[in-house]
Amino acid sequence: xxxxxxxxxxxxxxxxxxxxxxxxxxxxxxxxxxxxxxxxxxxxxxxxxxxxxxxxxxxxxxxxxxxxxxxxxxxxxxxxxxxxxxxxxxxxxxxxxxxxxxxxxxxxxxxxxxxxxxxxxxxxxxxxxxxxxxxxxxxxxxxxxxxxxxxxxxxxxxxxxxxxxxxxxxxxxxxxxxxxxxxxxxxxxxxxxxxxxxxxxxxxxxxxxxxxxxxxxxxxxxxxxxxxxxxxxxxxxxxxxxxxxxxxxxxxxxxxxxxxxxxxxxxxx
Numbered sequence: 001x002x003x004x005x006x007x008x009x010x011x012x013x014x015x016x017x018x019x020x021x022x023x024x025x026x027x028x029x030x031x032x033x034x035x036x037x038x039x040x041x042x043x044x045x046x047x048x049x050x051x052x053x054x055x056x057x058x059x060x061x062x063x064x065x066x067x068x069x070x071x072x073x074x075x076x077x078x079x080x081x082x083x084x085x086x087x088x089x090x091x092x093x094x095x096x097x098x099x100x101x102x103x104x105x106x107x108x109x110x111x112x113x114x115x116x117x118x119x120x121x122x123x124x125x126x127x128x129x130x131x132x133x134x135x136x137x138x139x140x141x142x143x144x145x146x147x148x149x150x151x152x153x154x155x156x157x158x159x160x161x162x163x164x165x166x167x168x169x170x171x172x173x174x175x176x177x178x179x180x181x182x183x184x185x186x187x188x189x190x191x192x193x194x195x196x197x198x199x200x201x202x203x204x205x206x207x208x209x210x211x212x213x214x215x216x217x218x219x220x221x222x223x224x225x226x227x228x229x230x231x232x233x234x235x236x237x238x239x240x241x242x243x244x245x246x247x248x249x250x251x252x253x254x255x256x257x258x259x260x261x262x263x264x265x266x267x268x269x
Contacts, residue, residue: 061155061183061184061185062152062184062185062186063150063151063152063183063184064150064151064155064158064181064182064183064184065148065149065150065151065180065181065182065183065184065266066147066148066149066150066151066158066161066162066179066180066181067146067147067148067149067179067180067181067266068146068147068162068165068166068169068177068178068179068180069144069145069146069147069177069178070144070145070146070169070174070175070176070177070178071142071143071144071174071175071176072085072127072143072144072145072172072174073142073143073173073174073175074134074140074141074142074143075140075141075143076141077127077129077141077143079103079110079112082110082112082127082129082143083101083112085112085127085145086101086112086113086114086125086126086127087101087114089125089145089147089168090114090123090125092164092165092168093123093125093147093149093161093164093165095114095116095123095125097114100114101113101114102114102115107131108129108131108141109129109130109131110128110129111126111127111128111129112126112127112129113125113126113127119152120151120152120153120154121149121150121151121152121153122148122149122150123147123148123149123150124146124147124148124149125146125147126145126146126147126148127143127144127145127146128143128144128145128146129141129142129143129144130142130144145169145172145174147165149161155183158181162179162181166179178232179232180232180261180262180263180264180266181261181262182259182260182261182262182265182266183259183260183261184257184258184259185257185258186255186256186257186258187255187256187257187258188254188255189254189255189256190249190254190256191247191249191256193216193217193218193221196216196218196221196247196256197216199247199258200216200221200223200245200247203243203245203260204223204225204227204243204245207225207227207229207230207243208227208228208229209225209226209227209243210225210226210227211223211224211225212224212225212226212236212239212240212241213236213239213241218249221246221247221248222244222245222246222247223243223244223245223246224236224241224243224244224264225241225242225243225244225245226239226240226241226242226243227242227243230242230243230262230263232262232263233263234263234264241263241264242262242263243260243261243262243263244259244260244261244262244263244264244265245258245259245260245261246258246259246261246265247259
């Protein structure tokens with residue numbers, strides 16, 4: 001009888017152990033599936049989704065603008081140092097400067113830059129030096145690097161330039177890299193407010209954005225939204241924003257301009 005009881009206990013213990021192992025195995029498989037899905041989503045997250053958002057409206061993108069600014073640090077830099085830095089950065093993005101570097105001064109503040117305007121692109125590389133008071137109350141010169149690239153053809157290459165500049169800024173040990181991207185499209189004539197809303201809503205939906213603030217009037221059509229698909233964002237009144245849509249009508253050219261920027265539109269519209 002005791003042998004039967006012991007055998008029964010052993011069988012129960014064996015079943016419990018097998019059940020526990022099976023449970024652990026199933027949980028492990030589920031976690032692996034979750035982790036793999038997260039990894040796949042991260043890998044497949046479309047970096048070109050801002051382009052796709054424009055394409056979704058059947059718009060012809062007329063230009064794509066990229067601007068990146070980074071803190072180069074404080075301390076003394078001679079004018080020669082700044083010129084060499086401008087030439088180096090320009091060379092990294094394939095811009096031939098050929099000694100064409102300009103200087104603007106305003107007291108101790110200074111800009112050293114080179115600019116090229118071509119048929120297919122406009123490029124500006126600039127070193128900005130500003131006199132500022134540090135946390136100790138002492139005045140020092142802070143330096144910033146800025147690259148502005150505007151393309152009219154081969155728009156996909158803007159994302160390659162962005163990654164190239166990110167790596168270069170990292171290699172230069174700069175800090176606080178700020179990136180803005182902006183697309184512009186033009187429609188012939190004046191489009192209706194209903195069509196403005198459709199265009200804007202389609203772009204925001206393509207980016208899986210949620211509207212934060214909006215003003216949907218013909219004379220001032222602008223929308224701010226946020227999407228988790230985009231890395232860059234700014235905070236306004238405690239709300240994250242990284243999608244900015246603006247639409248206006250230009251009477252001089254009889255055309256409607258559509259702008260899509262992240263995190264916000266750079267400059268006027």
